[in-house]
Amino acid sequence: MSSEIPVKQVDPSSGPSDNNNKSGTVELYASRKKIYVKEVKGFFQRIRNVSLTLLMGMYFAFVWFTLDGQPLIHFDLPAREFHLYGATFYPKDFILLSGMLIICAFGLFFITTLFGRVWCGYTCPQTVWTFIFMWVEERIEGSRNKRMKLDKAPSSANKIAKKSAKHGVWLLIALATGLTFVGYFYPIRELIADLFTLQANGWAYFWVAFFTVATYLNAGWMREQVCLYMCPYARFQSVMFDPNTRVVSYDPNRGEPRGGRKKGVDPAEAGLGDCIDCGQCVQVCPTGIDIRDGLQYECIGCALCIDACDEIMDKMNYPRGLIRYTTENELEGKTSKLLRPRTFGYGAVLSLMIAAIIFTIATRVPAQMDALRDRGALYSFNGEGRIENSYTLKIANMTEVPQTFTLAVTGLEGIRILTDTSVTVESGENRSLPTVVDVPPESIAESNYDIVFRAQSETDSSLSLETESRFVGPTR
Template sequence: MSSQIPVKQIDPNPDASNNNKPETVELYASRKKIYVKEVKGLFQRIRFFSLLGLMGMYFLFCWITVNGQPLIHFDLPAREFHLFGATFFPKDFILLSGMLIISAFGLFFVTTLFGRVWCGYTCPQTVWTFIFMWVEERIEGSRNKRMKLDKALNSPEKVIKKSLKHAAWLAIALATGLTFVGYFYPIRELAVDLVTFDANGWAYFWVAFFTVATYMNAGWMREQVCLYMCPYARFQSVMFDPNTRVVSYDPIRGEPRGGRKKSASKEELGLGDCIDCGLCVQVCPTGIDIRDGLQYECIGCALCIDACDSVMDKMNYPRGLIRYTTENELEGKTSKLLRPRTFGYGAVLGLMIGAIVFTLTTRVAAELDVLRDRGALFNYNGRGLIENSYTLKIANLSEVPQTYQLSVTGLETLNLTTRKEVSVDSGEHLSVPAVVEVDPEVITETNNSITFRLHSLTDNTVTVETESRFVGPSQ
């Protein structure tokens, strides 16, 4: 229901008549469906390949396995996260934080340079919306045909086309939901368990949830998600400046706009290059007119650029009436690519990437924690040697089972009397009791530094050392 308020009209001649009635003004307008016209061009080819790559990665990565382990698998019950052959655990949360910071500053950095190119080419909402629009175009026809079909009375043809479209949308949404859950529940098992009803209730719930969410967001809500639900559209202006390259209409070249024949001279007619065809509005997925200037609804998809360029080609006018440009360039000023804000975002981005790369390259796929038995400082064994007891906490962070060799150094005659080899499954955390002995003749201090060493016999590149203390009698 729309709200209305009365607006009092001021009568320029109040003595003439007292019969003026208040006028009603609509505060809220109902949504008008946007019929997007299909257009081809350079930027649409770029989007096609970006969409192909992103969709290929999304739908294929969950099926690829490395050493029997999915390429990407978030195993929440086991608290293990398998990514591209490496296993991470909750203690590696700092890496996730770093990746999120990199993503945020990467987005800020790109936005200061090129505006909302993320929204136009790689945002999931944009990607799935364009897929759904492509399906709609194939089944229901061109923009004009879709408009006529929606206005027409129900008929067998209309019912069939609408049913096919929504069936195709639901199939894509189901594949999306199944794939998403497949990153948390191995998809080869998930596909079988769902069909045989062996999957747990949560699996069915989340597949259904993401199916419905995809169907509603990309099929029904579309631009409403970008306009009202996405916060990026609201705070993007904070990162814009006169040097940010965004989709813009050139009013100096285009105005005054007006229709004309191809053979007519725009100079004689006193018109600019814009022939006021409205094609830039018809192709816009958010329904705006780019000629009205920069608007928060613009997602930088460049559909209007390709549409306008096609018109300019037909009129034999130069391309670029609508183009990626900056405010400074439109005003005839010099545009700067690098500026303090860009350097700031770039510096933070570079530092974070460097820190994450360093952490990942120096990360060892094993852990060794040494806990000294504090119940007794030391003991003498039957051979007169001094013993200390420890508990070794060994974690295998690799994707395959490992056999490790244990050793200890730091004092002469130091010897590990318990088992020196231990096998640990992938992702397993194992506690191993250890007893270390030494000849009392070599003890010169009460508290001595020793080092436990864990070396993988399966993978020679994996070696971990941890310091501990060996306690002996006071001298």
């Protein structure tokens, strides 16, 4: 028995036509339709409120905290110093930044393989600020239906007042966001004082304005467009999904066929599934999708549709979970595995990177010394008949206080430093110190020797530095 696939001749010059498209052309890019998100309360929304409060509290509060007179977090670009929680890092510590970025990347991959886009739904800055702006909009303009009516209504004093109040609050939040962000690079107390007394430099005004406008546009106007078209994560996250990834899903086996019915009607007797086709899951979605159509890249995993559906199920006296966090295997009646080779791989790399960063920071010496030999002259004899070599010692002090070091050199009998053996290096300073070392001629039997420079801090007895170099003498 053979089967045939029906074929239909298509004229490429023709296209669908309607009253608004007389030419029959097809629009490849549809204009954006504003999404009116309905407010919903529930378990997952409470979780997001907690995460939102914590994240926003940390963002706006940490910029004001100080430790020993130094901002808790301060990226001092002109001085090339990065102060984080009492520790100071320099450009030479760039490897630590690279490691932290790798940790963030693999942490995101690891979480995505397990729980999908929970990062997007609960902690992404775009989500956090968008939900704040939506909350403001809800409080000023009213519920979803009221906002829709307000937008359709002709201009009036009431409409202008509400729109002005909403955008005014949005701009204030955006300004606070911009000031705070710049405050991590320009001490916030100085920044605010300098801005309002017109003493700040032009770049400070530029970046405050830039981040104010960016926040206002991204969270107030573009919203889901940032997630759909600007964020690369929406495009490649599906690569990390598999049938065991737990994501927000609609259960068609339980919900279909859909249909409206009165409360108390047994869906089995009516030949229907549990879905009453109320559309609440669509109305609360911040990206405007219908989760009942299956997993879509637009879904950010915020779980608002779960809270909305559970509320309807409670009203209908049906079990919760028609829309829930589940896996493809579970929907098909199969066993779902939490741990699998992919998660082990991401988890192993993540654990190794975390351990490496912790070890590096724990063993990091907050100072550094290098010895550069003067290549202009191999050696010379001084007035005492001793053999001299010249060096430049470079000592970097990465602690928060000035350090006074006592210098010494070893490696040859009778070796000594002729120049100053005590040097004070300010916090954050990278000091170059010309140094002359000599040895008695009888200590030289070969053309060169390994020597070791040592610097012991008088301020901090636990801080001891050393570096190797070469001493060159005449060949016997």
